[in-house]
Amino acid sequence: MTDRVLVAGAGPVGLTMAMELARYGVPVRVIDKIAGPSDTSRAVAIWPRTLELLDRSGVAGDLVKAGNHVVAANIFSGNSRVGQIKLDGITSPFPFALMAPQYETEGVLRRHLKAHGIEPQFSTELADIAQDKDGVTATLRAGDGTETAERFDWLVACDGSHSVVRHRLGLEFEGDTLGLDWTQGDFHxxxxxxxxxxxxxxxxxxxxxxxxxxxADRYRIITSLGPSSDVEPVPLDLDAFQKVIDRRGPGGITLTDTVWTSAFRINERQVGSYRSGRIFLAGDAAHVHSPAGGQGMNTGMQDAINLAWKLALVARGISAAPVLLDSYDAERRPVGAEVIQESGRLTKAATLENHALQDVRNFVAHLVLGLAPAQHAIAGMITEVAIGYPQSPLNGPSDGGTAAAVGARVPPAVDEAPYGGADSPRFSLHGTGEGAASLLSQFPALLEPQLRAAKAAGRLTLVRPDGYLAMSAPTEDWQAVANYLAGYAAPTGIAPPPA
Ligand SMILES: Cc1cc2nc3c(=O)[nH]c(=O)nc-3n(C[C@H](O)[C@H](O)[C@H](O)COP(=O)(O)OP(=O)(O)OC[C@H]3O[C@@H](n4cnc5c(N)ncnc54)[C@H](O)[C@@H]3O)c2cc1C
Known part of the structure; x- marks a missing residue:
C-alpha cells in the first residue's frame, strides 16, 4: 500500500480534500468513475469563508482571478426593491462572493493538486468497500471492467448525492424532496x-x-416552474426562459445565447453520521439542499477542509487523539443541518403562493433588511463567516478575555500568513512572553515555529489550523495552553484536550 487515504469522487469536494491532504504530506489517491473532468456549470457561488479557507493553500488567489465579484444581494418585487444585503461590510480579506462556473473551480483545484504531484484517476469506479479495525479494502473497477481490491487506511466518500459508499454502509439519507420543479441555465x-x-x-x-x-453579459438564471408531477422536470429553452423573465423580471432583459441549462427538484437530506469507523462522508454524499443561497458546494468544501487537517495530524503520526477525528461529525453535521434549514426557509419565502402572505412577506422583509443587526446577521450567514463550532469537543478553556468565543472563526488578518497555510497542519499561537516561547519548543509538531502578534494585551490566543479559536488564556497561564496541546501530542494522545 502506498496511498494512505482514498478519496472517492473528484468533484469540488473530493478535489479539495485530496489537495489539502497532499499539501499536508499525506499520500492520497483520488478517483472518479467519469472518463475526464466535468464541463458542466452547476454551482456558481463561492462565499467569502470558503475563499478564506482556500487562501491557506493558495487556491483562492487563482479563483478570484477566474470569477466575477459580487458585493450585494438584492430582493425585488416587480420594480420595487424589497431590500438589499451588503456583502462587502464583513471583516474579511475577501469581502465579496465569487461567481464562477463549477468547471472553472474544479480546474483551479486540479491545477493545485497537480502541483503537489497528484492527478485524479478517472475511469475508476469505487465498486465496493469493506472495513476492519486496521483499514479499508476498496474494490476499484477500471473503465474496461477489471476489478482490483486495494487497501487504504482511510476512505473519504466525496462521491456525490447518490453515494455508493453511503449505500454500502447502509446509512439513511433522511429528509424530503420538495414539491416544486425548477429550471436553471447560464445565458448571455x-x-x-x-x-x-x-x-x-x-x-x-x-x-x-x-x-x-x-x-457583465453572462448570468446564471434560476426560476421555479410550478408544482411537481409524475413527470421529471425538463429545462426551459431560451424562448421559454425569455417569456418567464419578461413576466417575472424587471423588464428590458434580452437573452442572446444559451450556455447550459438543467432542471431539478430540491432534495433536503442529510446522513445521520458523517463517519463510520475509518470511512468519512463529505459534501453531497452527506447533505443535499436547496440551491437557493448557493451553499451546497461551499458547505462540502468546508467539510473537506475541516476533516483534512485532523486526518493529516493522525495519518502523519503527529497525534493519536481520538477526539480529533470524532470532532469532524460533531462539528460539521450541525452546520449541514443549519444550511438545510436556512436554504429551505429562503426557498419557501421565495415561492409563497398565497397573495396575502406574499404582501406580508414583502413588508416584513423590507422592515427587517432595513435594520443594521439583521443585515449583519444575514450577511454573516450568507457569506458563511458566521459559521463556528460553539459545541465542539475540541474547544479548550476560555475565561472570556477575548472578543471571540472558543470555536468561533478568527478573522484572518490581511497582513498575516493564513492559519494552517504551511505544509503541516499546525496551530497558531498569538502572544508574547517566555512561557509562550517555551510552548513553541515543547510542541514543535503542533505549533507554528513563530509566535504571532498578540490579539489582546496580556493574553495567549491559540488558533486551529482552520482558523477557529481553540482556546485563550492570560499570558502567565501558559501552562493551560500546554495542557491543551498535550491532549493531542503523540504517542500519549488518548486523552482529549481539557474541557
Ligand atoms: C445539474 C446540477 C446543478 C446544480 N446547480 C447548483 C447551483 O446552482 N448551486 C449550488 O450551490 N449547487 C448546485 N449544484 C450542486 C453542486 O454541484 C454540488 O453541491 C457540488 O457539486 C457537490 O460537490 P461534491 O464533490 O460533493 O459532489 P459531485 O460534484 O457530485 O461530485 C461527485 C463525484 O463523484 C463521482 N462518483 C460518484 N460515484 C462514484 C464512484 N462509485 N466511484 C468513483 N467516483 C464516483 C462522480 O462522478 C462525481 O464526479 C448542482 C448540481 C447539479 C447536478
Missing amino acids: LTGMPIPSSELAIFWHPEGALMFFPMA
Whole structure:
C-alpha cells in the first residue's frame, strides 16, 4: 500500500480534500468513475469563508482571478426593491462572493493538486468497500471492467448525492424532496438594469426568478416552474426562459445565447453520521439542499477542509487523539443541518403562493433588511463567516478575555500568513512572553515555529489550523495552553484536550 487515504469522487469536494491532504504530506489517491473532468456549470457561488479557507493553500488567489465579484444581494418585487444585503461590510480579506462556473473551480483545484504531484484517476469506479479495525479494502473497477481490491487506511466518500459508499454502509439519507420543479441555465444577455456586481432575486406572485452575474453579459438564471408531477422536470429553452423573465423580471432583459441549462427538484437530506469507523462522508454524499443561497458546494468544501487537517495530524503520526477525528461529525453535521434549514426557509419565502402572505412577506422583509443587526446577521450567514463550532469537543478553556468565543472563526488578518497555510497542519499561537516561547519548543509538531502578534494585551490566543479559536488564556497561564496541546501530542494522545 502506498496511498494512505482514498478519496472517492473528484468533484469540488473530493478535489479539495485530496489537495489539502497532499499539501499536508499525506499520500492520497483520488478517483472518479467519469472518463475526464466535468464541463458542466452547476454551482456558481463561492462565499467569502470558503475563499478564506482556500487562501491557506493558495487556491483562492487563482479563483478570484477566474470569477466575477459580487458585493450585494438584492430582493425585488416587480420594480420595487424589497431590500438589499451588503456583502462587502464583513471583516474579511475577501469581502465579496465569487461567481464562477463549477468547471472553472474544479480546474483551479486540479491545477493545485497537480502541483503537489497528484492527478485524479478517472475511469475508476469505487465498486465496493469493506472495513476492519486496521483499514479499508476498496474494490476499484477500471473503465474496461477489471476489478482490483486495494487497501487504504482511510476512505473519504466525496462521491456525490447518490453515494455508493453511503449505500454500502447502509446509512439513511433522511429528509424530503420538495414539491416544486425548477429550471436553471447560464445565458448571455443584454439590458440587465442591475450592475453585474450585484445579484438579484425577484419575488413574483407566480414564482421566484434569480440572477447570479458570472460576467457583465453572462448570468446564471434560476426560476421555479410550478408544482411537481409524475413527470421529471425538463429545462426551459431560451424562448421559454425569455417569456418567464419578461413576466417575472424587471423588464428590458434580452437573452442572446444559451450556455447550459438543467432542471431539478430540491432534495433536503442529510446522513445521520458523517463517519463510520475509518470511512468519512463529505459534501453531497452527506447533505443535499436547496440551491437557493448557493451553499451546497461551499458547505462540502468546508467539510473537506475541516476533516483534512485532523486526518493529516493522525495519518502523519503527529497525534493519536481520538477526539480529533470524532470532532469532524460533531462539528460539521450541525452546520449541514443549519444550511438545510436556512436554504429551505429562503426557498419557501421565495415561492409563497398565497397573495396575502406574499404582501406580508414583502413588508416584513423590507422592515427587517432595513435594520443594521439583521443585515449583519444575514450577511454573516450568507457569506458563511458566521459559521463556528460553539459545541465542539475540541474547544479548550476560555475565561472570556477575548472578543471571540472558543470555536468561533478568527478573522484572518490581511497582513498575516493564513492559519494552517504551511505544509503541516499546525496551530497558531498569538502572544508574547517566555512561557509562550517555551510552548513553541515543547510542541514543535503542533505549533507554528513563530509566535504571532498578540490579539489582546496580556493574553495567549491559540488558533486551529482552520482558523477557529481553540482556546485563550492570560499570558502567565501558559501552562493551560500546554495542557491543551498535550491532549493531542503523540504517542500519549488518548486523552482529549481539557474541557
Ligand atoms: C445539474 C446540477 C446543478 C446544480 N446547480 C447548483 C447551483 O446552482 N448551486 C449550488 O450551490 N449547487 C448546485 N449544484 C450542486 C453542486 O454541484 C454540488 O453541491 C457540488 O457539486 C457537490 O460537490 P461534491 O464533490 O460533493 O459532489 P459531485 O460534484 O457530485 O461530485 C461527485 C463525484 O463523484 C463521482 N462518483 C460518484 N460515484 C462514484 C464512484 N462509485 N466511484 C468513483 N467516483 C464516483 C462522480 O462522478 C462525481 O464526479 C448542482 C448540481 C447539479 C447536478
